[in-house]
Amino acid sequence: MGTNGDEVKAVDSSNTHCDGEQISSVSIERQSQGGPRTELGKRRASRNAAKHGLYSKVVLLEGERKREYNELLTELQKYFQPVGKLEELLVDKLAAVLWRHRRLISIEVAELKRSKEAAPSVEDMLSGKGPDMPVLDRFVRCETAFERTVDRILYQLERLQRMRRGQPVPPEQRVRLEL
Numbered sequence: 439m440g441t442n443g444d445e446v447k448a449v450d451s452s453n454t455h456c457d458g459e460q461i462s463s464v465s466i467e468r469q470s471q472g473g474p475r476t477e478l479g480k481r482r483a484s485r486n487a488a489k490h491g492l493y494s495k496v497v498l499l500e501g502e503r504k505r506e507y508n509e510l511l512t513e514l515q516k517y518f519q520p521v522g523k524l525e526e527l528l529v530d531k532l533a534a535v536l537w538r539h540r541r542l543i544s545i546e547v548a549e550l551k552r553s554k555e556a557a558p559s560v561e562d563m564l565s566g567k568g569p570d571m572p573v574l575d576r577f578v579r580c581e582t583a584f585e586r587t588v589d590r591i592l593y594q595l596e597r598l599q600r601m602r603r604g605q606p607v608p609p610e611q612r613v614r615l616e617l
Contacts, residue, residue: 497534499541507537518595521602528595535591539584546577 474480498507511533520526600607 497537502541507533510537518599520595521599525595525598525602528591528598532588532591532595535584535587539581539588542577542580542584546574546581549573549577 498504511530514529514533514536518525518529520529597607
């Protein structure tokens with residue numbers, strides 16, 4: 439089945455007896471499958487991940503202040519004083535992840551405000567009453583993923599900087615828990 443529910447015919451490339459009609463029929467069906475064709479449509483589709491902006495390739499969304507992001511990036515650069523392209527990329531990535539984490543928190547606050555109950559108690563939230571719990575669960579999972587990413591970036595940056603400075607680099611430790 440194609441992405442739009444139409445049946446897609448496959449052509450076995452090892453079959454040397456395919457006639458031109460079969461091949462052109464497959465290529466026509468591939469062309470008729472979904473996806474933008476115009477430049478405007480392609481530009482719009484490229485921003486699909488920017489609906490909430492948590493996984494968007496674009497760091498700054500419309501309405502966000504570039505000056506604030508640049509201040510965050512500048513402060514991180516001052517603090518870490520990256521040397522070389524790899525350290526610079528890690529600091530840039532850290533700024534982007536922290537910016538997205540900040541966005542997540544503002545979206546979470548907006549979701550809580552949007553819920554019908556003004557201020558549910560912690561007990562209500564833990565028992566599943568109050569705001570849309572599946573939505574809040576997704577926020578918690580997202581936040582956990584962002585925190586892990588920040589930890590991983592900081593770990594990589596610290597190791598690189600220690601190696602560059604000639605300082606001892608502790609061996610990587612991984613703990614695996616199985617329940």
